[in-house]
Amino acid sequence: xxxxxxxxxxxxxxxxxxxxxxxxxxxxxxxxxxEDESQIFDSTVEIKCQNKVFSMDIASDxxxxxxxxxxGVLGLWQIEAKKMQNVGNRxxxxxxxxxxxxxxxxxxxxxxxxxxxKNVTIxxxxxxxxxxRFCPGEITTAMVLSNDSKRLITTSDKxxxxxxxxxx
Numbered sequence: 720x721x722x723x724x725x726x727x728x729x730x731x732x733x734x735x736x737x738x739x740x741x742x743x744x745x746x747x748x749x750x751x752x753x754e755d756e757s758q759i760f761d762s763t764v765e766i767k768c769q770n771k772v773f774s775m776d777i778a779s780d781x782x783x784x785x786x787x788x789x790x791g792v793l794g795l796w797q798i799e800a801k802k803m804q805n806v807g808n809r810x811x812x813x814x815x816x817x818x819x820x821x822x823x824x825x826x827x828x829x830x831x832x833x834x835x836x837k838n839v840t841i842x843x844x845x846x847x848x849x850x851x852r853f854c855p856g857e858i859t860t861a862m863v864l865s866n867d868s869k870r871l872i873t874t875s876d877k878x879x880x881x882x883x884x885x886x887x
Contacts, residue, residue, distance in 0.1 A: 720732045720733075721775065721777065721784060721798075723768075723772030723775055723786060724771070724772055725771045725772075726771075727767060727768045727769065727770060727771055727772065728765055728766065728767055728768065728772075729765070729766045729768060729772060729775075729786065729796075730763065730764070730765050730766075731763070731764040731765075731766075731798070732763050732764075733763075766805075768786075768788065768794070769788075769790075769792070770788035770789050770790045770792050771788060771789045772786050772787070772788055773787050773788060773789065773817055773818060773819055774786070774787040774818060774819060774820045774821045775787070775821060776821050776822045776823050776830075777798070777823070778823045778824075778825070778826075778827035779825045779827075780827060781798060782797065782798055782827065783795070783796070783797065783798065783823055783827040783844060784796040784797075784798055785821040785822075785823050785830045785844075786821065787817075787818025787819065787820065787821040787832055787834075788817070788818060789816075789817040789818075790810070790811075790814055790816070790817075791810055791811025791812070791813055791814065791815075791816035791817070791818065791834065792808055792809070792810050792811075792818070793808065793809040793810075793818055793821065793830065793832055793842065793847070794808055795808070795809075795830070795844060795847060808847070809842060809847040809849075811834070811836075813836055815835070816834050816835055816836045817834060817835045818832045818833070818834050819833050819834055819835060819858070819859070820832065820833040820859060820861075820862055822862050822863075822864070823844065824864055824868050825864075825868065826868070827844055828843070828844055828845070829841050829842065829843060829844060829850065829885070830842050830844055831862055831864075831871060833858070833859035833862060833873070835858070837854065837855065837856055837857055837858055837859075838852055838853065838854055839852070839853040839854075839855065839859055839862070839871070839873055839883070840852045840853075841871075841885065841886065850886050851883075851885070851886045853871075853873075853881070853883050855873065855875055855879070855881050857875035857876055857877050857879065858875060858876040859873045859874070859875060859876075860874050860875060860876050861873065861874045862874075864885070868885060869884065869885055869887070870882055870883065870884060870885060871883040871884075871885050
């Protein structure tokens with residue numbers, strides 16, 4: 720389980736599934752977590768970031784995490800059993816930009832962001848190089864890839880749906 724937020728921290732917790740399986744009711748589990756986290760989580764890794772975390776996405780293989788921050792920072796993380804390692808950051812030229820949404824494709828080869836600058840940007844995960852930028856001129860509220868990952872569908876705060884071609 721990974722969480723992040725305005726406190727500028729990313730926290731990765733490995734859940735003890737045996738402890739959860741022994742709980743007869745969810746309410747008891749919630750009570751136990753508030754009393755003593757160590758009974759539920761096998762390990763906890765806490766990472767201090769320089770910027771607030773606004774969004775994150777985990778690749779379907781659970782090996783890659785992307786985080787969107789204020790200051791236009793895109794974090795790329797490799798997830799391992801007992802740690803998370805930052806493998807790169809991409810920083811916008813606009814320090815007032817905030818990455819509102821991040822999304823990684825199923826193959827973990829590209830990451831897509833939307834921001835307060837009303838842009839949708841596609842980056843290569845390995846190099847953090849920008850591959851494409853779309854400018855709908857409105858804040859993007861949701862993003863999804865088509866099943867074949869050839870099209871990106873976005874929605875705006877004005878209720879408009881856009882369909883973009885993803886560079887191959």
